[in-house]
Amino acid sequence: MAKKQEESLLGYDPLAWMNEEPQGEEVSAAQEQEQVASATEHSSNAQVTQENQLKVVLEAVQNIQNVANLREEIISKLENSLGAIEIDASAVNSIDTATLQLFVALKKETDRLERVLVFDFPSERFLEAANLIGVSKLLELDKSASGFF
Amino acid sequence: MNARVVAIFNQKGGVGKTTTSTNLSHALAKAGKKVTVIDFDPQGHLSISLGMLNRQASGIDAVLLDGADVSQCVIPMRENLQLIPSGPKLHDIELMSTGGAKRSEILRHTLLNDFQDQDYVFIDCPPSSGLLVANVLFATDEILIPMSSDFLALQGLSDLIKTIRKFEQVLKKKYKTQIVMARYTSSRKFSKEVLGKLQQYFPQQILATVIRETAVLSECTSFGMTIFEYRPKSVSANDFHNLAKDFLQGKVM
Ligand SMILES: Nc1ncnc2c1ncn2[C@@H]1O[C@H](COP(=O)(O)OP(=O)(O)OP(=O)(O)O)[C@@H](O)[C@H]1O
Ligand SMILES: [Mg+2]
Numbered sequence: 001m002a003k004k005q006e007e008s009l010l011g012y013d014p015l016a017w018m019n020e021e022p023q024g025e026e027v028s029a030a031q032e033q034e035q036v037a038s039a040t041e042h043s044s045n046a047q048v049t050q051e052n053q054l055k056v057v058l059e060a061v062q063n064i065q066n067v068a069n070l071r072e073e074i075i076s077k078l079e080n081s082l083g084a085i086e087i088d089a090s091a092v093n094s095i096d097t098a099t100l101q102l103f104v105a106l107k108k109e110t111d112r113l114e115r116v117l118v119f120d121f122p123s124e125r126f127l128e129a130a131n132l133i134g135v136s137k138l139l140e141l142d143k144s145a146s147g148f149f
Numbered sequence: 150m151n152a153r154v155v156a157i158f159n160q161k162g163g164v165g166k167t168t169t170s171t172n173l174s175h176a177l178a179k180a181g182k183k184v185t186v187i188d189f190d191p192q193g194h195l196s197i198s199l200g201m202l203n204r205q206a207s208g209i210d211a212v213l214l215d216g217a218d219v220s221q222c223v224i225p226m227r228e229n230l231q232l233i234p235s236g237p238k239l240h241d242i243e244l245m246s247t248g249g250a251k252r253s254e255i256l257r258h259t260l261l262n263d264f265q266d267q268d269y270v271f272i273d274c275p276p277s278s279g280l281l282v283a284n285v286l287f288a289t290d291e292i293l294i295p296m297s298s299d300f301l302a303l304q305g306l307s308d309l310i311k312t313i314r315k316f317e318q319v320l321k322k323k324y325k326t327q328i329v330m331a332r333y334t335s336s337r338k339f340s341k342e343v344l345g346k347l348q349q350y351f352p353q354q355i356l357a358t359v360i361r362e363t364a365v366l367s368e369c370t371s372f373g374m375t376i377f378e379y380r381p382k383s384v385s386a387n388d389f390h391n392l393a394k395d396f397l398q399g400k401v402m
């Protein structure tokens with residue numbers, strides 16, 4: 001990594017991220033199951049949400065500190081409606097593994113329930129992070145990425 | 150036999166893409182290989198470097214936009230070396246919002262079918278990662294990345310690799326990727342460190358010969374000459390001669 005060696009003239013190593021590849025931070029199966037389990041045990045306080053309220057807008061910084069709130073928000077939308085859950089990922093500047101793990105768990109759960117979970121306008125950063133830990137395919141981000149053409 | 154098609158690509162400007170395209174292709178042509186270079190940069194620097202001054206001649210722009218035949222726009226430049234210029238309309242493609250996929254298909258089809266008599270086709274890419282480059286990355290499977298020996302080039306390479314990965318993921322293919330140190334300032338200690346970093350992250354992917362930074366290489370362009378014509382006895386001619394050998398033999402560091 002960007003370890004400063006003796007008499008190195010290079011302050012920071014822009015390629016250090018490559019050491020994390022391939023899929024160094026891969027979501028482990030155990031962690032995944034845990035996420036799914038906790039994602040499903042949520043109690044429903046039945047109140048049907050309107051279709052147009054099924055949009056979840058991600059914040060610029062998504063990390064372990066707000067992942068719990070995010071999870072609550074998505075699950076309540078999931079439980080109180082039947083429409084597609086749209087996650088607007090356009091503003092994301094920074095996203096961590098915990099949040100991406102949450103999405104992986106949710107994606108599996110929505111697939112199982114035959115519900116739709118889509119990411120709208122994922123930002124470069126969001127795509128990069130998902131690519132880095134190897135979940136873009138699972139999250140079906142390929143379509144958004146191909147907007148690059 | 151199909152030609153081996155290589156995109157000479159680095160979105161960072163001034164790292165030596167055109168200089169490498171010019172002199173590596175001429176070195177290979179001198180070694181008896183049949184080589185085509187495609188000027189995929191609307192600035193047309195490759196054409197100028199080879200001494201082609203007619204900027205209105207249509208080229209790859211006509212192939213992509215008007216369905217022109219490749220045979221109509223190849224220009225023989227040296228023995229065994231032919232050029233397809235960018236053409237005056239190539240710039241328009243960068244700004245078009247539709248038809249990208251179709252043009253990529255045309256390019257891929259052209260590269261697969263229209264160069265059967267050639268050994269190598271090099272594509273000199275523009276310094277961007279816009280639509281033109283997307284077309285090239287769609288249509289090719291091999292990339293040669295020229296690098297200079299400074300920090301920002303290293304930073305740029307990090308972004309470049311991410312771009313390549315993205316394409317690999319979307320297109321579900323893996324590029325053969327090689328690097329050439331095309332502007333190596335041997336007098337600076339820092340250059341050695343940059344090269345060391347490259348070796349660390351890209352083992353077996355850097356062509357063994359380093360092209361040193363020299364005055365003659367920057368001079369020959371204005372004469373429309375390759376280094377083999379301008380200063381055939383110079384260290385730079387020797388560097389490119391060796392680089393061509395590495396390229397042919399797959400000699401890497
Ligand atoms: N090894 C070298 N020694 C000295 N000058 C060089 C060397 N390589 C390239 N140059 C000079 O540096 C400038 C930029 O090089 P070149 O045009 O090959 O880069 P490029 O990557 O094609 O640039 P662009 O991104 O604008 O297309 C030119 O003036 C060229 O003559
Ligand atoms: Mg150039």
